[in-house]
Amino acid sequence: MAPVPNPRVLFASIPSGYPVPGENTKYDDSEKIDLENIELKGGYITRTVLLSPEPWLRERMRDPSIVSYGTPMRMGLPIIGPGLMKVLRSEDPKIKEGEFLYGTIPWQLYIVHPWDGWKPYPPGSLPDYTVDMDHGIFNKVEKLPGGKDWTSLPGVVGIAGMTAWMALKEHGDLKKGETIYISTGAGAVGLMVCQFAKFAGLKVIASTGSDEKVKYLLEEIGVDHAFNYKTTNVDAALSKWGPIDVYWDNVGGPTLDAAILHCKVNARIIACGYITEYNGQEKYGVKNLAWLFKKRIKIYGILLPDLIPKWLGPFFEEVYKLLSEGKLKTREHIVHGLENADTAWVDMLQGKHLGKTVVVISDADA
Ligand SMILES: NC(=O)c1ccc[n+]([C@@H]2O[C@H](COP(=O)([O-])OP(=O)(O)OC[C@H]3O[C@@H](n4cnc5c(N)ncnc54)[C@H](OP(=O)(O)O)[C@@H]3O)[C@@H](O)[C@H]2O)c1
Incomplete structure (x- = not known):
């Protein structure tokens, strides 16, 4: 040949x-x-x-x-x-x-x-x-x-699904009836976090960048509240649907600032990504950090490779079960x-x- x-x-x-x-x-x-x-x-x-x-x-x-x-x-x-x-x-x-x-x-x-x-x-x-x-x-x-087709593999058992599942297990301490807010809710990691949080019995609030994605989150994923952060102020949305026990942060910047203000006492923040800074944007100075001690908020910076050794086995077991039962979209x-x-x-x-x-x-x- x-x-x-x-x-x-x-x-x-x-x-x-x-x-x-x-x-x-x-x-x-x-x-x-x-x-x-x-x-x-x-x-x-x-x-x-x-x-x-x-x-x-x-x-x-x-x-x-x-x-x-x-x-x-x-x-x-x-x-x-x-x-x-x-x-x-x-x-x-x-x-x-x-x-x-x-x-x-x-x-x-x-x-x-x-x-x-x-x-x-x-x-x-x-x-x-x-x-x-x-x-x-x-x-x-x-x-x-x-x-599922091969194309579903990267989002579920690739980095996105693993990060969502493992970081929630390690730091989320999710309890039925609690409220979680997820930024970038309709992205790869976000969609998984939304679903795992719903399975755990939480009220889920998600933000995303278009009305089409808001509709998908509400109608297909079944989150409780979703909003377009480009047209709806994060502070206003969380005033309406918060306060929150957990914030899954994919973006950093002013969204993190607003989320801190709406955290309950002993809330957990999972710092997963800061996409507002990746592409040369000016870094935003977070102004509300004093509330970390005032409300005893814990903030966890996570990186997937650190979580894999502890959680890989349980992750596959639960995620394969959810997929087999047709529950995980x-x-x-x-x-x-x-x-x-x-x-x-x-x-x-x-x-x-x-x-x-x-x-x-x-x-x-x-
Ligand atoms: N720590 C870890 O181990 C780990 C592992 C995997 C991923 N991550 C992080 O998780 C986040 C999501 O990753 P992914 O793979 O799931 O990507 P993704 O959410 O599928 O795609 C990135 C999304 O970020 C949003 N975005 C882009 N610029 C933005 C801005 N200036 N403000 C607000 N939102 C913006 C966009 O969605 P909108 O429509 O919402 O604007 C975009 O679709 C990233 O920050 C990534 O670095 C971290």
Whole structure:
């Protein structure tokens, strides 16, 4: 068989605001690969089936001298993020042809593993709070129960579902009859938090960025109250439907400030993400922090890799049960083609989607 194109999406330059596809990222189809004859040297070759563009990739597109919770992306190499692969050929006895693997992978169509773009970080070279985001563990996966398609995988048993479920278990201390407020309620993490909180018997208030998403949250997910934060003031909404026992914070900024004011005594805040700051926006100075001690509010900053060792087993058990019983709803915003992956990612950062953004790269059944 003649060599075939092996397209990739490269990290080309550091964005200053929202990334610009074609400028900060580049689709490149100049490389070719001979799928039948390329040497595997004891490894295996995969074809990428799905990619899961996520907000944390933006944090990684920075000047490498700036330290953060995840390692910086390497310029000139493919973007690296979660994805589903199908094994085409293997010399590794642990990996079989036809199996599906989910993990952190370069944004390219065919990958020979171990991928020669991985560069280990020398021991001690990273601060103790920095996670090596390049070297994802590959898990063998199957389709989710409940008749779900492969596209549902990233939103449920990928980062979004795991973060929602595990952080609620670790810090939520959810009690039936309590009230939770969730910002970015119709995004990947948000939809899962809304549902897990409803299952636990809480009153759920969610905010999101469009009337269509508000309708979805109310009619399909069954939250108690939802509002469009672009047209409804957070303070006014929480005055009406609060006070709150738990705030799930996906955004930071003025929304956090307003949520603190509406917390009850002993409320819990789960600081999951600060998307109001990821794309070069000016940082907002939170003004209501004194209420943390006045109302004995606890604020928990969470990072998924810390939670996985403790919660992975119970997570799969409960989530598979919910899926099998048809209770857990999934919603994907599906985009087709590797050449569209960077645009899909930037659209997700700007809220032009509902649910989990997933990019279909190739046919899982082929
Ligand atoms: N700590 C962890 O381990 C961890 C793990 C996974 C995710 N996260 C964080 O969780 C959050 C959600 O991630 P996700 O993957 O589920 O993404 P997502 O919610 O599917 O997409 C991001 C959403 O953020 C909202 N948004 C964007 N800019 C905003 C702004 N300036 N103000 C308010 N909302 C804005 C948009 O929705 P609207 O329509 O609502 O505007 C957009 O759809 C992110 O902050 C992410 O970094 C953290």
